[in-house]
Amino acid sequence: MDLKQPAKDAARVLTSYLTYQAVKTVLNQLKETNPARAYWLNNFSTKEALQDGETYLSSLLKENVELAMRIMLVRQDIAEGICEFLPEMVITGIQQANIEHRRQHLERITQLGDGEHALESELPGDADVAQKPAIDSDCFPEQA
């Protein structure tokens, strides 16, 4: 699996998210010090505008240089402060989430196998499950 493009895309998404975090941080600071400017920035920073961090900053630079420069500095600070921890947080997080999903699934099919707690109405009935290996019980959705 070629991972160059996924890595670039993930970096782009993360950068846009850090830009959003920086906007949120500056907004919270402005609410204390300059509510009128906070109001203006809040209106400028719609969800659509923040989808792409670089386009957002380009537009903001044309409207308010000071705020744009401040957000650029804050997002760099946040990036330098958190990025080194992200790989372990994400990889460990995914491993643990995967284990938890498997555990919940096993618990569900075991309960179904007992014939006492058929929690999932959309799954095949108990008799059906009993005739097949548990892991395959809901493998195959209707073919479209």
Add this chain to the structure above:
Amino acid sequence: MDLKQPAKDAARVLTSYLTYQAVKTVLNQLKETNPARAYWLNNFSTKEALQDGETYLSSLLKENVELAMRIMLVRQDIAEGICEFLPEMVITGIQQANIEHRRQHLERITQLGDGEHALESELPGDADVAQKPAIDSDCFPEQA
């Protein structure tokens, strides 16, 4: 600035994005090997459903265990393959983007200062710019 919560939030966003990447990868594989199942998975994986990777996987586990397990494995592979490179990619990327934004801004205000290329109709006129330090020329939007 407390960065614990931003780090957690960024890890969550990145995890959801890697889940989306994994779904895209599995979809592309299925298009070759099992178009009917690719069609089903594509319908199941709406943009809304993919907003939260864990909720998406929980739902998919109840509909199609095999596909859910496969996506969980693929996202772990992608995470382990790209996460170590992300901190440098993101930090360097942000530094370079910030430099580029500043360069473009300087170029714009220099051109405006020339009085020859007033590219930005929304910026103050040339005379206005000439009377103030360039960096402040468009700092203050109308106070709302």
